[in-house]
Amino acid sequence: MTSLPKPSERGTGRKMGLVIxxxxxxxxxxxxxxxxxxxTGGYGAxxxxxxxxxxxxxxxxxxxxxTFEVAPPEGPAQIVHFPKSCLHCEDAPCVTVCPTGASYKxxxxxxxxxxxxxxxxxxxxxxxxxxxxxxxDQVAGVMKKCTLCIDRIYNENxxxxxxxxxxxxxxxxxxxxxxxxxxxxxxVSQLVSERGGMDLMPEQETKPVNKYLPxxxxxxxxxxxxxxxxAEPEPSGFLGWVDRALQKLG
Amino acid sequence: xxxxxxxxxxxxxxxxxxxxxxxxxxGLGPDGGxxxxxxxxxxxxxxxxxxxxxxxxxxxxxxAWRAFSQWRSSWLSREACLMLAAMAAFGVYxxxxxxxxxxxxxxxxxxxxxxxxxxxxTGMIYAQIRAVPRxxxxxxxxxxxxxxxxxxxxxxGTAAGLSGxxxxxxxxxxxxxxxxxxAVWWQTAAAGATRGSQGSSMETATGLGFMGxxxxxxxxxxxxxxxxxxxxxxxxxxxxxxxxxxxxxxxxVAPLVLALLAPGLGGWLLAPALLGHVAGMLALRWxxxxxxxxVQALYYGLR
Numbered sequence: 001m002t003s004l005p006k007p008s009e010r011g012t013g014r015k016m017g018l019v020i021x022x023x024x025x026x027x028x029x030x031x032x033x034x035x036x037x038x039x040t041g042g043y044g045a046x047x048x049x050x051x052x053x054x055x056x057x058x059x060x061x062x063x064x065x066x067t068f069e070v071a072p073p074e075g076p077a078q079i080v081h082f083p084k085s086c087l088h089c090e091d092a093p094c095v096t097v098c099p100t101g102a103s104y105k106x107x108x109x110x111x112x113x114x115x116x117x118x119x120x121x122x123x124x125x126x127x128x129x130x131x132x133x134x135x136x137d138q139v140a141g142v143m144k145k146c147t148l149c150i151d152r153i154y155n156e157n158x159x160x161x162x163x164x165x166x167x168x169x170x171x172x173x174x175x176x177x178x179x180x181x182x183x184x185x186x187x188v189s190q191l192v193s194e195r196g197g198m199d200l201m202p203e204q205e206t207k208p209v210n211k212y213l214p215x216x217x218x219x220x221x222x223x224x225x226x227x228x229x230x231a232e233p234e235p236s237g238f239l240g241w242v243d244r245a246l247q248k249l250g
Numbered sequence: 251x252x253x254x255x256x257x258x259x260x261x262x263x264x265x266x267x268x269x270x271x272x273x274x275x276x277g278l279g280p281d282g283g284x285x286x287x288x289x290x291x292x293x294x295x296x297x298x299x300x301x302x303x304x305x306x307x308x309x310x311x312x313x314a315w316r317a318f319s320q321w322r323s324s325w326l327s328r329e330a331c332l333m334l335a336a337m338a339a340f341g342v343y344x345x346x347x348x349x350x351x352x353x354x355x356x357x358x359x360x361x362x363x364x365x366x367x368x369x370x371x372t373g374m375i376y377a378q379i380r381a382v383p384r385x386x387x388x389x390x391x392x393x394x395x396x397x398x399x400x401x402x403x404x405x406x407g408t409a410a411g412l413s414g415x416x417x418x419x420x421x422x423x424x425x426x427x428x429x430x431x432x433a434v435w436w437q438t439a440a441a442g443a444t445r446g447s448q449g450s451s452m453e454t455a456t457g458l459g460f461m462g463x464x465x466x467x468x469x470x471x472x473x474x475x476x477x478x479x480x481x482x483x484x485x486x487x488x489x490x491x492x493x494x495x496x497x498x499x500x501x502x503v504a505p506l507v508l509a510l511l512a513p514g515l516g517g518w519l520l521a522p523a524l525l526g527h528v529a530g531m532l533a534l535r536w537x538x539x540x541x542x543x544x545v546q547a548l549y550y551g552l553r
Contacts, residue, residue: 002320002323002324002327003322003323022458032470056473056474057472057473058473058474058475058476059475060476061470061471061475064470064471065470066466066468066469066470066549066550067466067467067468067470068452068456068458068464068465068466068467069464069465069466069467070458070461070462070463070464070465071462071463071465072461072462073462077462078461078462079467080456080458082456084470084549093378093379093380093381096323096324097324097325097326097375097378097379098320098323098324099316099317099319099320099324099326099327099330100313100316100317100319100320100327101316101319101320102313102316118313118316119309119310119313120308120309120310120311120313120314120316120317121308121309121310121313122307122308122309122317122326123307123309123480124326124375126476126477126480126481127251127379127381127382127480127481127544128378128379128381129381129546130380130381130450130545130546131546131549132477132481132546132547132549135475135476135477136309136476136480137309138476140309141308141309141310142309142310143309198457199457200454200455200456200457201450201454201455201545202454203448203449203450203454204380204381204450204545205380212457214457214458214460214461215458215461
């Protein structure tokens with residue numbers, strides 16, 4: 001059903017999601033590659049690429065890493081790598097617009113999914129999402145989105161260490177965390193409260209489950225040194241006399 | 251937003267067809283002769299053609315029938331259900347009217363109400379999308395309703411003119427004038443309905459506003475993607491002013507002049523007026539999509 005689950009149906013109130021540490025992310029794209037690798041062979045239709053080796057390659061990705069430069073009013077700018085995928089919003093606008101019932105939010109853990117067998121590929125859910133988290137696969141004609149690796153996290157056929165989303169498992173820097181954000185005592189909730197985890201575009205009132213940990217403040221740095229000036233040779237001898245004389249005249 | 255031809259033709263043609271249905275259902279137009287046939291066929295053909303166009307952009311057409319299932323939550327599903335119900339009710343009403351000369355007014359009222367509700371649902375599909383302020387922070391349902399109803403009046407008048415009956419030129423002119431007024435109202439609201447006016451910016455999108463001004467340094471990918479193709483459409487916005495003027499001229503001014511000339515020169519003048527109106531509405535509907543900006547483009551630095 002494309003209605004959101006009512007609070008009474010939510011039972012345990014579990015809200016599975018990701019906490020992404022913008023202080024640690026180095027922008028290596030390993031999470032995006034791992035996501036594509038797992039999900040192209042996992043749940044639903046493969047994540048297609050079109051014109052992959054041609055002049056205008058395009059493809060379906062469930063996770064994309066943007067890089068921003070943030071310029072404070074004073075001092076040097078800072079680079080922030082910014083992975084972006086579905087935030088599994090509590091008030092997910094993508095779910096309620098779905099005309100076929102293909103989009104739904106699970107009552108038991110809050111994961112937002114698409115049933116590809118009933119999706120008609122109209123694209124309205126992608127329009128409704130403020131975050132650009134849904135992409136219509138150009139080959140399969142169905143809507144693709146982050147499943148929070150639903151086929152890993154509950155999968156008892158794989159080692160326990162692997163029972164987390166592929167992006168979290170792949171991150172070499174430990175910038176991604178997976179857990180129950182609805183449980184205030186969970187590790188991810190602790191991280192969010194310690195570090196001031198934030199919602200993206202709160203003005204859209206989607207109540208995202210995924211949280212982003214802001215970059216920590218940088219140490220104050222000394223003003224930049226002018227290296228070109230240091231490399232200037234000190235004139236001596238006759239040239240030095242001319243230099244000093246000209247300086248006096250000027 | 252990407253102006254998909256299928257959606258532009260769908261919203262314009264079915265809006266017009268449903269508008270004609272609403273007026274005929276309310277009892278407008280003379281009985282007898284060719285008129286019931288011409289008017290009913292025009293209403294059903296336009297609505298049906300629009301409906302067929304709407305399937306054009308679907309990725310999985312074989313699942314289109316499922317769109318009738320989620321009327322409790324989805325405006326798109328409501329639109330599909332209402333449109334089918336309107337066509338069915340009007341079909342029966344038109345059959346009795348054409349074949350038996352009988353206008354069953356309770357059924358006509360039901361068909362008219364369903365037709366108006368369908369146009370409203372179409373408007374709400376766009377008005378509900380908060381991520382596109384140009385649609386959600388403007389009187390979009392009013393724009394769709396008045397456009398459809400004024401077009402419907404013109405369409406019903408055209409059918410009268412073509413079947414040699416007296417056409418309601420004065421009412422057509424008044425309807426077009428009202429529709430033009432609502433279009434200006436919508437346009438004025440749309441000019442101020444930016445992502446910024448709704449509180450969204452690259453700073454709120456990234457949450458990094460507390461650190462300073464945010465700028466995109468590197469996109470996630472070197473090529474394009476579905477998100478940019480679909481929701482960051484930027485081509486030809488610079489020709490928007492010329493196109494809007496052309497749309498207003500063809501869609502409102504020319505039909506208005508023709509409707510005012512029709513009492514003297516003949517009701518057939520409403521036919522070119524209807525053609526001009528449709529062409530103008532197609533141009534304005536194209537702009538409705540092409541000029542709309544989506545907040546997700548902020549992640550790509552498209553301020």
